[in-house]
Amino acid sequence: MLSLDVLGPGGPYRSRRQETIRDLAGNPVATLSLAPSLYVTRAIKAMRRAPALPLDARVAAFARAARAFATQSVAGLTPEEYQHTVSTVTGIPISVVRHATDDIARAAEQIHRSVENARPAAAVGSWRDPRARDGAAVWTRRGEVFAVHAAGNHPAVHQGWLDALALGYRVAVRPSRREPFTPHRLVTALREAGFGDEGIALLSTDHDVADDILRHADFGMVYGGADVVGKYAGDARVLPQGPGRSKILITAETDWEPLVGTIVESISSGGGTGCVNATGILVEGDPSPVAAAIAERLAALPSLPPTDERAVLPVQPVGLARRWDGYLRQRAAGTKAWLGGDGVVDELGDGSAVLRPAVHQLDSPFAEQLGLELGFPCAWVAPWDRDAGLRPLRDTLVLTAVTTDAELIDALVAEPTIANVYVGDHPTPWMAHGLPHDGYLAEFLMRTKTVRCGVVPAAGVSGGPPGARCRSASAPSRSPARHR
Amino acid sequence: MVEHTGGEFVREMMQWHFSPETGSPFWLKRAGTLGFDPLTDVKDFDDLRLFPNVVDELRDVGVHELIPRGYGDGHGAAVYESGGTTGQPKRVMYAAEWQRRSVEWFSERLDSHGVPRNVDWLSAVPSGPHNVGAMAADTALSRGGVNFFIDLDPRWVKKLLAQGRTDVAGAYTDHLIEQVGYILAGQDVGVLFATPPLLERLAHHDDLVELVNRKVRAIIWGGTHMDADTRDLLRDEVFPDATFVGGYGGTMMLGTSVERPGLGRDEPCVFDSFAPYTTFRVVDPDTGEVVPYGERGQVLTHHMSRTALLVNNLERDYATRIAPVDGGFGDAVADVTPVASFGDTTVIEGVY
Incomplete structure (x- = not known):
């Protein structure tokens, strides 16, 4: 049995209170330490006092951590053991976990790209830059400690907070109790690669203490449903990451038949558990043939245990799978089922069940189900026309628009609630390192300030305490929240 | 009040509370609707289960009804109230002898933990109608010290938290900590008596932690629960030089149970009640049966003294059942938590 300790600024911490993490069949796999509130408070205080590594050291540490994460034993687990554990606990297909491992490693290796891409073009990274002598915009952190309530739906979701660490924040990760293995491995690798115990922490807590992490950090990011988004909507220090509600729009002048493969991939790749998986398919014209075609393709996906090499669909304990199924059926009432109408639960006989894809057709693009995102391949196909306009397309993480209408593309790109627009035959889960996922995290965590600094910095110091007295650089950093 | 076998003690208490010369008007009237005769049917601790739980009746009853006639005019009664988050609080009456006896017992427990005498106390515990404040003041005085109070209204905090106004609750807590800080800075405090939330909040302030570590030799906590991990951190890392007593x-x-002295670092915090007057039973919430030692269950309390009869009261708390100290009555309890936790998973829309 694995012991997943809290990883705090004083080293690993094992609490008396332990939560048991079980695999799909109910066998205990690991115990997770849960930090009490007081531990969290003290940990974040210690992290705030710790100095940030210089940028070059951060980038180098990321590269080392990436290698360890993907190819070496970390916290006693080989990559294969880690991947197998994640798959047996979460039911995410093993090939998806393996792919996510590589993806996280690549994101870490190339972290400098998103940092550089996010910096305003005219801003310099340090007051030591010669351009600051006569006055320049210097890109600086808005705080010192960043906290994240991480999600457990997919391992790759942990790429989401890497930028904060790369920007010099000390980062406290509260793992999802559904899947603490990936953040435990990633945080361990980053600590050993050079960020140290005070640079990055894994603060597992129960629900009651979770808010304390956000309260004591300067800024935070929280993954969750609409309730979570609503809860933090008024808190300028917290960036909520809500449901993705990713969508595909196919306009009338486009031939949809060659797109079926892309649509199916958008709905189901990665097991269909991601925020970038498409849930809404909007078709200008009759959506029925599109629904029929994707239902046929999705119906052919095999039901297999998650550790099977050929598995592509998510698996859950039967009880939970049935609850998902019941919820889907309740919400799908009154729609036309093309797939999954008589249930999505396919029992594997060991207490677990595959969640099979569902495809439903809606009468209207304004039907409330269009944004209903569930943790398995589940698509809602609806008609769309120009009169419906942008409204059904709002609140979308990734919108693939297969259209040639430049005015429509203008409107989609301009729409503030659509985070990413892919025009043409591109699956919604497509991502490239160095490009923003939901804006750059740096847009939230950094600011520019004018620095005019006519003194020559003392040699050999980079990123540490300034050798020369220069007010802008040596002013004590404070939580921006205190100024509000 | 003399100590003897459990049965003798129970019968003596029944005599006191249900004899017309000594019993309280409340119990003498209530006896008619009990459906059994306490004087003949209640012979030992186990028979206390015959009694109904009357604590809810304590919201409305006139407090004079609770004073046993046996005390005559010399009862010296004081009235204390429950937390009272909604509606009328429950009221109990302490005769002067019970308060004195409780203070003596509490003080003996503190001696057994090595809590110093002849030092001043700072008590950051509920004041006003809550007995814990009076216990603090009287115990400090009886041990040769004076007690410094702060104003602390727990009902207001609970009300704020129930309404989700955590920011206002936080501001109130800051206000309390400010009061604590003035006393810590200006007075020579040797014992700090505080609730766990206030100790935690105190731990956020490095300057106050430094003052506590320099001046305070014993920290007594109570009033709310403290989880075992937080207790470890406070005792071992934040305030390592102070003796902790829970x-x-x-x-x-009608009083408090106190941490058993001499427990090892890794043992859970075991509480012994002031038996035979206050006793615990740890029971299965579904069957009402006493759980085996080492198992968890709901805490059932009996209080029997000349001052009051409040038996068969099922608390909201859960605890591990522990054997009492040699010759003790009822159970000791460990790892007390507010409610049992449930691990059911519900469907939440969205992929996170």
């Missing part, structure tokens, strides 16, 4: 009490117990 209390678990309640208005309906």
